[in-house]
Amino acid sequence: MSNEIFENLKKAIIEYDSERAASLAKEVIEKKIDPMKALDAMTEGIRQVGDGFGRGELWLPDLAGAADAMSSAMPIIEEEIKRTGAKRVSLGTVIAGTVFGDIHSIGKTMVCTLLTAEGFEVHDLGINIKAEEFLEAAKKYNTDILAMSALMTMTAPEQKKVIEYLKKEGLRDKVKIMVGGGAITEEFAKDVGADGYDPTAPGAVKLARRLIGK
Amino acid sequence: MARGFRRKFKPLEIVTEEEVNAIHQGALEVLWKTGVLVEHERALNLFKENGCKVDFEKRRVRIPPALVEECLRKAPSSFCVKARDPKDDLIIGGDTVYFTNFPGMQTLDLNTWEPRTPTRKEYYDLVTILDALPNLHFFTCYPYFGFEDVPEVMKIPEGIVAKMRNSTMVNLCCYSNDCEIFTIKMVKVIEGMEAFGAGHSAPPLSFSSEMMESLFRYIEADFPIWAGGGPVMGGTTPVTIAGSIVVTNAEMIAYVVLTQLIKPGARVMVHDYALPINMRTGAPNFGAIEAFVHQAIFNQIWRRYGVPPVATSAGPVSSKKMDFQCGYEKAFSALIAALTGANVIQFSGGIYGELTAHPIQAILDDDIAGMVGRFIEGAEVNDETLAIDLIEKVGPIPGHYLNKAHTRKWWKKEYFMPKVADKLTLSEWLKTGKKDCLDYARERTQEILATHKPKLLTENQENAIENILKEEREYYRKKGLISDTEWATYKKDLESPNYPYA
Numbered sequence: 001m002s003n004e005i006f007e008n009l010k011k012a013i014i015e016y017d018s019e020r021a022a023s024l025a026k027e028v029i030e031k032k033i034d035p036m037k038a039l040d041a042m043t044e045g046i047r048q049v050g051d052g053f054g055r056g057e058l059w060l061p062d063l064a065g066a067a068d069a070m071s072s073a074m075p076i077i078e079e080e081i082k083r084t085g086a087k088r089v090s091l092g093t094v095i096a097g098t099v100f101g102d103i104h105s106i107g108k109t110m111v112c113t114l115l116t117a118e119g120f121e122v123h124d125l126g127i128n129i130k131a132e133e134f135l136e137a138a139k140k141y142n143t144d145i146l147a148m149s150a151l152m153t154m155t156a157p158e159q160k161k162v163i164e165y166l167k168k169e170g171l172r173d174k175v176k177i178m179v180g181g182g183a184i185t186e187e188f189a190k191d192v193g194a195d196g197y198d199p200t201a202p203g204a205v206k207l208a209r210r211l212i213g214k
Numbered sequence: 215m216a217r218g219f220r221r222k223f224k225p226l227e228i229v230t231e232e233e234v235n236a237i238h239q240g241a242l243e244v245l246w247k248t249g250v251l252v253e254h255e256r257a258l259n260l261f262k263e264n265g266c267k268v269d270f271e272k273r274r275v276r277i278p279p280a281l282v283e284e285c286l287r288k289a290p291s292s293f294c295v296k297a298r299d300p301k302d303d304l305i306i307g308g309d310t311v312y313f314t315n316f317p318g319m320q321t322l323d324l325n326t327w328e329p330r331t332p333t334r335k336e337y338y339d340l341v342t343i344l345d346a347l348p349n350l351h352f353f354t355c356y357p358y359f360g361f362e363d364v365p366e367v368m369k370i371p372e373g374i375v376a377k378m379r380n381s382t383m384v385n386l387c388c389y390s391n392d393c394e395i396f397t398i399k400m401v402k403v404i405e406g407m408e409a410f411g412a413g414h415s416a417p418p419l420s421f422s423s424e425m426m427e428s429l430f431r432y433i434e435a436d437f438p439i440w441a442g443g444g445p446v447m448g449g450t451t452p453v454t455i456a457g458s459i460v461v462t463n464a465e466m467i468a469y470v471v472l473t474q475l476i477k478p479g480a481r482v483m484v485h486d487y488a489l490p491i492n493m494r495t496g497a498p499n500f501g502a503i504e505a506f507v508h509q510a511i512f513n514q515i516w517r518r519y520g521v522p523p524v525a526t527s528a529g530p531v532s533s534k535k536m537d538f539q540c541g542y543e544k545a546f547s548a549l550i551a552a553l554t555g556a557n558v559i560q561f562s563g564g565i566y567g568e569l570t571a572h573p574i575q576a577i578l579d580d581d582i583a584g585m586v587g588r589f590i591e592g593a594e595v596n597d598e599t600l601a602i603d604l605i606e607k608v609g610p611i612p613g614h615y616l617n618k619a620h621t622r623k624w625w626k627k628e629y630f631m632p633k634v635a636d637k638l639t640l641s642e643w644l645k646t647g648k649k650d651c652l653d654y655a656r657e658r659t660q661e662i663l664a665t666h667k668p669k670l671l672t673e674n675q676e677n678a679i680e681n682i683l684k685e686e687r688e689y690y691r692k693k694g695l696i697s698d699t700e701w702a703t704y705k706k707d708l709e710s711p712n713y714p715y716a
Contacts, residue, residue, distance in 0.1 A: 059493040061448070106449060107496055157366045182497050185569070187329060199495050 002033045006041035009073070013045030016065030018072040025073035028080070035080040036088065042077070046070050046117040050202040063201060064106065067113040074116065090121040092144035092212045095137045097125035098181075099148050099155045099162070107181055108149035110201045118205050120145075131161040138166065138175055144212050146175050147204070148194075151182040159192040176211040180204055216302050216351040216383070219587035221309040225517065225555030228510045237456060237515060241463035242279045249276035250419045250468045254426035260475050275468070282467055285474035291520035293481040295438055296408045297352070299382035299669060304352060306438075306483055307522045311552050311590060312351040313583040314386075315344050316529025316564030318571025319359040327535050329570050334707060337361040338376055338715040339663055340563070343573040345381035346666040348633075349583035350562050350576070352384035353377050355412055357563060358571055363707040365700040367391050367690045374400060375679055379714065380668045385409040386440055389428030391695060396686040398435040403678045404671075411437040415465040417445035426472075433473060438481035441469045442526060446498050447508070448491040455508050458488050462508075463515065470521055483558065485524035486512035500567050501531040501543030509547075510554035517555045524558040525551030534566045536575055536652060544579060548586045559583070577655040577662075581632040588630035599624065634658055 005024060012021035021042070028038045049066040052058035081088060094115055098108050105127050112124045123141055125133060138146055146166070148159055159179060166172040179194040189197035198207045229237075249267070252258055252275050262268040267276035292307025304312060320329040321336060332340070340357040344350055357377075360369035370393045377385050378400065387397045387409050394411065401409045411432025413425050432439060443465050445451040451458035466484040473480040488508045489498035499505070505527040516523035528547035533540035544561070551559045561583060563576035593599070604620050607613075615621050634654035636643065643649070671679065687704075690696045696704070707713065 056494075060491065060496055061453075061493065185329075199497070 002031075002037070005031070005033060006037060009038055009041045010045035010048075012073070013042050013066050013069045014048060016062070016069050018069045021069040021073035022076065025076040028077065035077045035084065036086055039074075039077050039081070039088070042070055042073060043117045043119070046114065050114065050205070053200070053202055064110055067110045067201075070117055071109070071113050074113075089119065091119040091209070091214050093121045093123070093141050094145040094147055094208065095123045095125060095134070095141055095143050096147035097129035097134065097137075097149065098127040099134075099150045099158045100128055100130045104149070104151040104181070107151075107201065108147075111147065111149070111180065111204045114201050114205045115147075115208060118209070120208065131158060131165050134162045135165040135169065135171075138171055139169070143175050145178060145208055147178045147180070147208075149181045150179070150184060156188065156192055159194075163193045178204065178207055178211065215300070216297070216304055216312065218304075218310045218312040218351055219552070219590055221311060221552065221555075221590040222592035223590075225513065226510070226553045227514050228507070228554065229514060233456075234515055234518060237459055237463065237511070240456075240460040241467055242282060244419070244460060244464040245277040245282060245467060246279060247276070248419065248464075249274045250421065250465065251275075252421045252426065253423040254421070256430060257421070257426045257472060260472070264475050277468060277471055282471060285471040286467070286519045286521065288474045288478050289470050289482050289519075289521050290479060292522065293438060295352075295384050295410065295481070296406055297382055297384045298378070298404055298407050302352070302383045304384055306481075306557055308557075310557060311587065312558045313349055313548075313562060313580075313587075314352050314354050314558060314560050315350060315357060315562045315576060316526075316560050316571065317354055317356040317359065317568060318564050318566075319569050320571075321358060322565060322570050322572045322575075324572075324574070332358050332361050334361045334363070335712070335715045337373075338380055340571070340573050340576070341376050341380040342666055342668055343659060343662050344563065344576055345383065345668050346662045347562065347576060347580040349580045349587060350383075352386075353381065354386045354560055355388040359568075363703045365690070365696040365704050367393070367695045368687065368704070371396060371400075371683060371686050375683055375714070378404075378679065379671055379676075382669050386412055387432070387437070388412045389425060389432075391424075391690070391693075393686070394428045394431050396682055396689070398431065398437070400679050400682050401437075402435075403675055403682070409437060410440040411435075413439055413441050413469065415441075415443035415469060417443050417450035417465060418461050419465060419468075421468070429472065430476060433476045433480050436477075438483070439473055440483055440485065440524065441466060441473070442485035442487055442524070444487045444498075445489075446491045447488055447504070448493070449496070451488065453491075455504060455511065458508060459511055459515070462486060462488055462512065466516075483522040483524050484516060485526040485558075485560070487526035488512075489527060498567065499532065500527075501533070501539075501547065503546065506547055506550040509551055509556070513551070513555040522557040523555065524560060525556035526560040528556075529560045529562070529564040530567050531565060532567075534570070536565065536572070536578060540565060540575075541578075541582075545582050545585075548582055549589065552586045552590050559586075573659050574652065574655045577634055577658050578651060581635055581651075584630050584632060593628070 009024045046066050053063050096112050112122045116122045125137055177194045178196045179189050196207045196211055198204045251273055258268050261275045265281055295304040297303050321332040323330050356373045364372050370388045374397050413429045416422050447453055447458040451461040470482055473482045486509050490502045490504045492499045509525050509527050513523045528551045531540045531543040548559055562579035563571045565575050634651050636650055
């Protein structure tokens with residue numbers, strides 16, 4: 001029975017079916033099925049989609065669809081995990097946000113979903129996030145990775161500011177910084193002083209693992 | 215008057231009248247049902263006073279169709295813009311086609327094809343080169359987004375001044391951090407001179423407070439407006455071309471409505487800069503043929519509205535180099551834009567996205583602009599050009615036309631000569647170092663810089679503008695928008711004996 005529901009959950013992710021993913025997640029809870037295993041099933045689904053993207057068989061709308069399905073079910077499952085007191089082994093803590101002056105969120109949200117699926121603890125700060133807010137969050141959560149998203153290159157000063165703040169607070173060496181977004185390039189990443197950049201969401205997940213050596 | 219090019223025939227139409235109506239109705243429905251998000255109190259009030267449904271809490275404006283039709287009627291279908299030198303005055307609209315430059319954030323290192331920040335001198339040199347190009351008629355916001363040692367907030371002001379110093383052409387002035395307050399003052403230093411004020415929507419269907427504030431400032435200072443957006447099809451608009459045009463049109467209509475509410479009859483032109491999303495990277499797909507289909511339909515509809523359309527998607531390409539791909543992406547875009555009725559084509563100098571630009575690219579693009587312009591001017595057909603009498607006189611072989619006065623008179627009128635294309639015979643080409651258009655463009659860059667002398671500002675104008683720049687620097691220093699580190703390097707630049715490199 002529970003195997004069937006795990007299989008269906010995975011299928012809902014692979015078929016980009018948000019409604020079904022959410023209703024299956026509720027079913028998991030109602031039937032008192034192990035939420036950790038449900039999460040694993042979903043992660044397996046999104047990994048398959050990510051791999052398909054990596055092989056060039058699937059495209060961004062597929063990835064976005066799977067991420068959407070994942071994020072409609074995940075809060076339900078996560079809450080249950082928290083309630084039952086089970087603890088998911090975290091790869092590390094990530095804080096992420098779109099920098100101040102920019103309100104684009106598609107890429108950032110997708111990266112957050114994939115990072116969560118991979119096993120990171122992700123705190124999505126949202127859009128239009130000021131340097132001060134990044135810093136505050138970096139202190140609040142024992143942060144391993146700070147991820148900044150920006151579609152517009154005009155935001156470069158703001159990104160530099162975040163890094164300057166981290167230095168001032170003596171946190172720069174403790175936190176890895178990754179940047180991404182439409183107009184970001186390798187050179188831009190270097191220029192603002194980030195540790196890593198990747199143009200794709202699945203690539204960002206691999207980058208995050210590499211940055212923290214996992 | 216900057217002559218530009220005159221389209222001699224009816225623009226190419228790629229959708230039917232019924233389809234145009236369907237798109238228009240779609241945009242009206244979106245404006246009334248979905249509405250637009252406007253982050254600006256004064257704009258919200260103005261919409262409200264003029265019969266729009268305004269939800270102040272959600273900052274959502276719903277515009278009734280009748281107001282749309284009224285405002286589209288009020289916006290002029292053609293208008294003049296006065297330059298520093300009357301030879302560069304513009305008449306936007308009708309069948310005239312102008313080319314402008316397309317900016318890039320940085321310049322390109324031609325040995326590595328990697329981007330790098332230009333120096334102040336390179337910035338001014340690019341302005342000089344653009345000023346010298348025969349098929350470039352006015353400026354957009356920047357040639358580059360800035361140069362070495364200039365603080366972020368001074369990039370726009372320094373750019374405006376560089377263009378005023380090294381060219382007499384009309385300028386487009388951007389907005390950010392109140393810079394338009396100072397820009398307006400600078401433009402007014404030169405009596406009778408005008409410039410465009412820029413404004414953008416934030417797709418989908420949104421308008422930021424900063425942009426709205428600058429719109430009020432520019433229109434109240436009687437600037438003509440260049441309105442635009444930068445949607446990504448499949449990202450910030452529906453993925454379909456028709457759906458994307460509905461959103462783009464709704465945004466641009468909302469924009470035009472606001473311009474006419476602020477000042478009836480305000481001069482405004484609207485650009486299309488929709489690009490398909492790259493389904494692998496999520497980046498905009500520059501130089502994509504679908505962008506030009508979008509542009510073609512946009513041009514067709516806005517000509518019907520009687521508001522001059524601008525082709526902005528024409529300028530950037532996906533190629534990172536000045537190569538075959540760069541050439542075909544540029545040529546297709548400019549030609550399609552001109553054939554389908556754009557009045558302005560934002561084009562020369564830009565390479566990848568908005569990330570790179572280069573004077574050599576601008577010189578190469580100027581030849582494309584010239585070819586496109588030549589095409590749309592068509593052929594003169596009259597007794598003299600038909601040359602029936604001459605044909606009778608020359609007769610069959612051994613008759614020929616090369617030695618005829620008619621040939622000497624007409625070939626220069628009718629034949630476009632690109633400045634940097636390789637047109638040699640094979641043997642000449644082999645003998646002269648096998649040069650290509652890129653080699654010629656490099657040479658021409660040097661030639662222009664050595665010989666082209668832009669008309670300088672008068673001493674009084676120069677002093678007045680420099681004083682406004684000073685005032686602006688102080689304003690940003692006080693506001694904390696120029697940091698001490700930034701100021702230290704900037705100050706060195708300002709104190710250089712070569713300043714301002716004009």
